[in-house]
Amino acid sequence: MAEKLTAVKGMNDILPPESARWEWFEDKVRSLMRRHGYANVRTPIVEPTALFVRGLGEVTDIVEKEMYSFTDSMNGDPLTLRPEATAGIVRAMVEHNALYNGPLRVWTMGAVFRHERPQKGRYRQFHQIDVEALGHPGPDVDAEQILMCRTLWRELGLVEGQDVRLEINSLGQADERQQHRKALIAHFEAHAPVLDDDARRRLHSNPLRILDSKNPAMQAVVESAPQLMSFLGEASLAHLATVRAILDAAGLEYRVNPRLVRGMDYYNLTVFEWVTDKLGAQGTVCGGGRYDGLFGQLGGKPTPAVGWGLGVERLLLLLEATGSAIAPPVPDAYAVIPDAAALPVAMRMLQALRDAGVSVQMHAGTGEGRGNMKSQIKKADASGARHALIFGAQELAQGQVAVKSLRDGAGAQVLRPLADASAWAATLKPADAGFVGR
Numbered sequence: 001m002a003e004k005l006t007a008v009k010g011m012n013d014i015l016p017p018e019s020a021r022w023e024w025f026e027d028k029v030r031s032l033m034r035r036h037g038y039a040n041v042r043t044p045i046v047e048p049t050a051l052f053v054r055g056l057g058e059v060t061d062i063v064e065k066e067m068y069s070f071t072d073s074m075n076g077d078p079l080t081l082r083p084e085a086t087a088g089i090v091r092a093m094v095e096h097n098a099l100y101n102g103p104l105r106v107w108t109m110g111a112v113f114r115h116e117r118p119q120k121g122r123y124r125q126f127h128q129i130d131v132e133a134l135g136h137p138g139p140d141v142d143a144e145q146i147l148m149c150r151t152l153w154r155e156l157g158l159v160e161g162q163d164v165r166l167e168i169n170s171l172g173q174a175d176e177r178q179q180h181r182k183a184l185i186a187h188f189e190a191h192a193p194v195l196d197d198d199a200r201r202r203l204h205s206n207p208l209r210i211l212d213s214k215n216p217a218m219q220a221v222v223e224s225a226p227q228l229m230s231f232l233g234e235a236s237l238a239h240l241a242t243v244r245a246i247l248d249a250a251g252l253e254y255r256v257n258p259r260l261v262r263g264m265d266y267y268n269l270t271v272f273e274w275v276t277d278k279l280g281a282q283g284t285v286c287g288g289g290r291y292d293g294l295f296g297q298l299g300g301k302p303t304p305a306v307g308w309g310l311g312v313e314r315l316l317l318l319l320e321a322t323g324s325a326i327a328p329p330v331p332d333a334y335a336v337i338p339d340a341a342a343l344p345v346a347m348r349m350l351q352a353l354r355d356a357g358v359s360v361q362m363h364a365g366t367g368e369g370r371g372n373m374k375s376q377i378k379k380a381d382a383s384g385a386r387h388a389l390i391f392g393a394q395e396l397a398q399g400q401v402a403v404k405s406l407r408d409g410a411g412a413q414v415l416r417p418l419a420d421a422s423a424w425a426a427t428l429k430p431a432d433a434g435f436v437g438r
Ligand code: ATP
Pocket: 084, 114, 116, 121, 122, 123, 124, 125, 126, 127, 128, 262, 263, 282, 283, 284, 285, 286, 287, 288, 309, 310, 311, 312, 313, 314
């Protein structure tokens, strides 16, 4: 036998029954987006490397050490598997002049890639929901986006304050960060001996990034660093105050965390993260903020924008940790067809049922492997289907099929006409959606 191949380390297969949770979650997200006026977009998984270097910032964890970058062997182009979705969306908007008619709210869902050390909640290929409001200066849409997340948590059965908590901050504007930067450098220089290699390297290139350090040995010096908040001017403070007033009125609790800086350089003003303490070190399930400078940085007209990204794997792990049950969908019916000669007639009827929205699993097999009536009914039972459609010789001779209940009132059987399946198809469908959340 040939040697078995395995998936790339840190990249996961998503198979049944787990995939049912994904589909359930994706349906919730789609509905949320529709209700908030967000249109779906899809951009390529591979982009020019320069997009991320310019967009995310040269001195960021992602660009310095997490990107899957390679050279196109056909033409030598430097390419990168997208490590996040925002830069690609902004590139697409600029390239297609998509904001020509005014602001746009868009969202996408897909795989992103980061070369990190794989562990629970941290993978090399993972999935993000990415939501962007383009062309609005805020702070109204900033607050709307945060509240949108809250709606999603509620609809997923998560309890805010208990399962997820909101942290917000303001990163102000470039000139305010410039003043803060000087104070930061002075502070870290005064504590030079405790800085780690990353921090020392970033001291003059990107000192704000040091605040994002996860090194426990650096927490004290990070904690005592001057806070950007005290460098903010009137307009930045007013922006934050309006966001807070809307959240307060909505009864949403949050913590203003002056140390929240986020991992990319493109953010300004509002930034936020939804965190949990149920996933150990991988505590951030969702993060976002305003990035008014990114369009300009990527060669577009200056355009205010705000967005958030959610880690799907982490969110689903959190749902599991909170005891959210999943019941994978089962077919409405399983078709028992003992005699292969009946297949043409039987399958024509199954088509009619499926056209009417019934889910049907057909028994399949050839020759001896097809199995007799008894073994096929066993398979029907094991499939979890609510009904068996039995195409027995006697029933077929009368132009009928026997419909046997396998769950509620198991054993009860009725005869239905083959010719007119659409008329009784609805009797096979469940009353509920067949999927139970928490
Ligand atoms: P972290 O601080 O945990 O590395 P991040 O700030 O790098 O997260 P973002 O770039 O904001 O993360 O990405 C948005 C979301 O994607 C995160 O909140 C998280 O839920 C998820 N995420 C980030 N990196 C990974 C990963 N390697 N594997 C799985 N999910 C991830």
